[in-house]
Amino acid sequence: MVGTEAVVTSVRAAGAHDVVSLTVPDASPWVHARPGQLVAVPTDPATGRVLPEVHWLAGAHVDPVHGASVDLLLPVQRQTATGERVRLLGPLGRGFPAPSAPVPVLLVGHGGGAVPLRWLVEVLRDRGCPVHVLLSASDPDLHLDLVHLRRHARAVLLALPEDLPATLRRVLDDPAADPAVVYAAGPVPLLRGVAEEALRRGLPVRAAALDLDGPAVVCGTGLCGACDLLVHDDGRGPRQAGRAGRVLRPCLEGPVVPGEWLVEEPAR
Amino acid sequence: MSARGPAPLPPVLLGVGAVSDPRALARLGDLSGIPVPVGPVEAGVRRARAPGSVVHRVGVGGLDHDDATAVSVDAARELLGWAATRGLGGCLVVRGTTTGDLAAVVEQVHRSLEGDAVMAVEVDLRGADDQTVLRCMSRVREAAPRDQRLLARVSATDPALVACARAAVAGGASAVVVSGQVRLGPRRWWSGPSTAAVCLAGLRALRVAAAEQRWPGAPLVAAGGVHGPAAALDALAEGAASVQLGSALWADPSVLWTVRDAVAAGLPRAGDDVPPTQSRTDLAQEPS
Ligand code: FES
Numbered sequence: 001m002v003g004t005e006a007v008v009t010s011v012r013a014a015g016a017h018d019v020v021s022l023t024v025p026d027a028s029p030w031v032h033a034r035p036g037q038l039v040a041v042p043t044d045p046a047t048g049r050v051l052p053e054v055h056w057l058a059g060a061h062v063d064p065v066h067g068a069s070v071d072l073l074l075p076v077q078r079q080t081a082t083g084e085r086v087r088l089l090g091p092l093g094r095g096f097p098a099p100s101a102p103v104p105v106l107l108v109g110h111g112g113g114a115v116p117l118r119w120l121v122e123v124l125r126d127r128g129c130p131v132h133v134l135l136s137a138s139d140p141d142l143h144l145d146l147v148h149l150r151r152h153a154r155a156v157l158l159a160l161p162e163d164l165p166a167t168l169r170r171v172l173d174d175p176a177a178d179p180a181v182v183y184a185a186g187p188v189p190l191l192r193g194v195a196e197e198a199l200r201r202g203l204p205v206r207a208a209a210l211d212l213d214g215p216a217v218v219c220g221t222g223l224c225g226a227c228d229l230l231v232h233d234d235g236r237g238p239r240q241a242g243r244a245g246r247v248l249r250p251c252l253e254g255p256v257v258p259g260e261w262l263v264e265e266p267a268r
Numbered sequence: 269m270s271a272r273g274p275a276p277l278p279p280v281l282l283g284v285g286a287v288s289d290p291r292a293l294a295r296l297g298d299l300s301g302i303p304v305p306v307g308p309v310e311a312g313v314r315r316a317r318a319p320g321s322v323v324h325r326v327g328v329g330g331l332d333h334d335d336a337t338a339v340s341v342d343a344a345r346e347l348l349g350w351a352a353t354r355g356l357g358g359c360l361v362v363r364g365t366t367t368g369d370l371a372a373v374v375e376q377v378h379r380s381l382e383g384d385a386v387m388a389v390e391v392d393l394r395g396a397d398d399q400t401v402l403r404c405m406s407r408v409r410e411a412a413p414r415d416q417r418l419l420a421r422v423s424a425t426d427p428a429l430v431a432c433a434r435a436a437v438a439g440g441a442s443a444v445v446v447s448g449q450v451r452l453g454p455r456r457w458w459s460g461p462s463t464a465a466v467c468l469a470g471l472r473a474l475r476v477a478a479a480e481q482r483w484p485g486a487p488l489v490a491a492g493g494v495h496g497p498a499a500a501l502d503a504l505a506e507g508a509a510s511v512q513l514g515s516a517l518w519a520d521p522s523v524l525w526t527v528r529d530a531v532a533a534g535l536p537r538a539g540d541d542v543p544p545t546q547s548r549t550d551l552a553q554e555p556s
Contacts (some may be wrong), residue, residue, distance in 0.1 A: 050326060219518040225320025249289060
């Protein structure tokens with residue numbers, strides 16, 4: 001895989017982001033693309049830029065008549081324009097697995113880090129899963145494409161970052177939501193908190209453990225290891241107390257990982 | 269490796285600090301003919317896995333980052349084993365404070381089951397004076413198999429660059445890696461396309477010095493600012509026989525294959541006119 005040349009076909013404003021659709025000439029890499037996977041946009045060093053753009057995949061649609069298209073949520077400041085040619089490396093990494101049965105699901109995210117949830121909510125609704133979404137953001141403008149989320153989710157709850165833990169506990173214990181699975185995306189400390197609360201209630205958790213808004217993302221392709229993360233799993237089968245943790249490279253082995261890996265003690 | 273001497277220098281090498289896990293690169297394309305970077309290995313280090321890169325600041329045309337952290341011999345063996353099972357070889361990068369430490373690492377790796385997968389050994393000698401370079405390379409030459417290709421990594425910014433290159437060859441180096449990275453402090457470097465001029469200046473200095481017989485000459489590897497086919501061809505034009513890719517792979521991993529093809533096409537073939545330096549004339553020569 002050495003990348004594909006995509007063309008921007010539409011740009012729609014959504015708060016601090018643009019929802020950008022691109023057509024890709026070869027559908028095959030995108031057929032099995034999932035929410036939680038990444039794309040890297042290589043840079044030309046002649047421009048003086050030395051690192052690629054790394055984005056969450058926000059949608060991939062393969063249609064036998066119209067070909068394949070990919071959606072990305074790009075910052076407004078990028079000033080993406082229709083007709084722009086963008087080279088994409090991807091889809092990269094392991095995405096969110098869909099539940100095998102149409103069970104109620106809770107999605108938890110923070111700010112722009114919640115991008116993978118935007119597509120996930122659509123996928124889950126298509127599978128018949130009732131979805132509740134809980135989002136936090138320090139500024140209302142930073143909430144993600146709420147129109148889209150509200151169209152697909154049964155409920156969308158917004159919270160300030162400091163109120164998120166209490167709101168999360170309320171939703172987890174709310175019989176109206178009654179989630180059977182929790183999916184999360186955002187900064188790692190938030191993911192650890194979500195995993196602890198959900199695992200304490202015996203709920204399976206899957207988390208996208210890469211903070212694209214943070215300073216720790218350099219390459220997005222698994223080469224540099226700047227995103228390396230200590231996880232509480234030693235890669236040797238079922239977790240036991242007293243086992244050492246290991247370093248996980250989210251761009252290579254994730255970014256979506258089981259919630260158990262993010263908490264220090266397994267739930268009892 | 270043949271009994272007559274080391275195999276030709278691969279057209280493209282990879283910087284060990286930029287590719288801390290080659291499995292990531294292998295999922296993006298075919299690595300055949302490209303030695304997997306292994307290390308840097310230092311005697312006494314117990315780290316089982318290369319930790320991630322630490323980037324302090326990103327600027328125009330480059331970034332300020334820490335040196336790659338050393339790993340253990342066992343970590344190197346594991347990576348060489350991974351490479352061997354895929355039909356690949358590795359370039360073992362060694363670092364050390366004493367000649368004995370360097371030799372010990374090379375001996376341990378070569379005596380191991382995975383030792384056969386070592387295609388080349390690169391000794392990081394940036395910042396060392398010519399006498400140290402001579403002692404280190406001589407000791408590593410003794411420790412390595414006779415036909416092992418040995419690369420000495422020296423800094424293009426070193427005022428004693430020619431003396432260091434001469435010492436490296438006298439000590440048994442079969443190629444010299446000319447690093448364009450700029451030292452920003454202890455174990456801290458500036459890398460990126462903006463270092464191309466530094467690297468090219470180093471190549472030029474060594475090419476001129478070889479023509480004036482101030483050192484015997486050896487194949488040169490351009491390691492700094494090679495971020496695409498054009499930069500790679502510039503390096504060849506200045507006398508490099510091969511290029512090493514580093515942070516360019518972070519910007520775009522696919523440059524590995526575009527640069528490999530460009531370098532392969534740009535290298536002289538048998539029967540072509542050869543340039544005055546030795547760097548492009550005999551890539552399969554016996555080590556001195
Ligand atoms: S950012 Fe480079 S490996 Fe994750």
